[in-house]
Amino acid sequence: MRIVNFGSLNIDKTYRVPHMVREGETISSLSYQEFVGGKGLNQSIAIARAGGEVWHAGLVGETDGDSLVHALQGAGVHTDFVGRSPLPSGHTVIQINRQGNNSIIVSGGANRAIGPDYVDAVLAHFEEGDLILLQNEISCLHEVMEKAAERKLRIYLNPSPIDEDVLTAPLDQVHCFLINEIEGQALTGGSDSEEILSLFKEKYPQATVVLTLGEKGAIYQDRDHRFFAPAEKIQPVDTTAAGDTFCGYFLAAITKGRSIEDAMSLASRAAAKTCLTRGASNAIPKLSDLA
Template sequence: MKILNLGSLNLDRTYRVEHFVQAGETIPAIGYGTSPGGKGLNQSVALARAGAEVCHLGAVGSDGGELLRILEEAGADTQFVQTLSGPSGHAIIQVTPEGENCIIIFGGTNRQITQEMVDAALRSFGPVDLLLLQNETSQGEYAIREAKRRGLRIAFNPSPISQELFRYPFELVDYLLVNEIEGGALSDRPGGDPEEILRELCRRYPDTAIVLTIGADGVFCGTNGQFCRHGAYKVPVVDTTAAGDTFCGYFLSGLARGLSLEESLELASKASALAVSRAGAASSIPALSEVEASRL
């Protein structure tokens, strides 16, 4: 199974702060760094490092050479990444001493992806393959409909939440991967109990496998009327920036390898635990050999 990832490519600017800045407040940063990032890039890197055959569909500006290099070094195919006019996407990230983060995103060339670019990529994929996407690029709704028409399975990580998201055809999605915030918004239960969120999403989308990550409390999964939970591994938390992306990439790579749903959750949980114990976004994502050798 090949995986086509329609995903963002960002230049991350990370500021280490004592606490998240409040309205009207100016605070000093206690650290600063730049790195490649974006949910799309991180998930392609995670897929590639996990051993999956992944092809990235996206766009960068003239400043995006480093983003292409990171993808290629990880082992992702970049033949469908175009260089367009304008700046690449970028993110402003605050990280606290506890490892929590909040992120502001500028779309840049991620929002210049066209239907023609999607069509050109999909021609290389078929019914045994999978489309992965997030909500940081243009043409997401079109890609879901067109990929399903061609027989691909769909994995959707609908982040960040936006108004346009609510017109997407979620009923066409095979794997819906959300955190508590995203799940709460999509189930009309913001701040609700995770089990209630999961059951409501399963009720609304009965043909979709729902994966609900709940941070340090692990992950819930619901599919075909069955529910399971996998706890998170306890590790010293340094930076949670790429935790969800690592989980997503390793979970889908497990399915691509023929692992069961439960085995894929186990693999993804272990990989994301290793990721949060390190600083950085893409740079924190472990290789499969590290995950398999881990004694967590």
């Protein structure tokens, strides 16, 4: 089973701030740094650092994309399918407050230049039983899902950011949803984790669900089983890539034949470790760091 991650590649412009900026307010940042990121890139790097083998598909700018490609290659991600666009690479503006919490604005750039021909060219290299990981930071999400389903790939969807494009996607084709509570509420209308999981069984009976709950842990649910993985107790410095780390470690573990319980526990530990370092992809730990 191979993994292809059809996902975003961003340059993260990160500002540490005394508090999240409010409407009409101007504040001074405490510091500024640039990192490579994007949910797609972060999750590919997490898979590779967890010991998985992953091919990344996505677009970067012709003049500003080298750092993104080099970051993937440096982590051991296959970059055969990373293409170039005349548009600038995607970027994010990230605020991180004194408590380590964040808010993020995304500018799509080259991530939004993906078209059907490129999708066909990439997916032609994958076949039934392979796993495709998707987020919602690229164009052509619907087309990627439909064409992946036609080729009988197993679709793992992290529907972030949650918006109308995700809500109208062919969600009945998803094998596994990787979601937080906000995304779960939007997809089901549920108000808490118990209601979200119950409604998922009704709305998407074909799918498994991994529901992350931040400092409260995470829950796995399929048709017959449910498993809770508690979060490690830490004092976070920066939570930016914690969810991406969890997704990547979970996928790597299950493709290597580990049990769901082991995969969830390992992903929780890795996500907690990520929160102890500032940045995004650079904060994602290697498997050896968790020993």
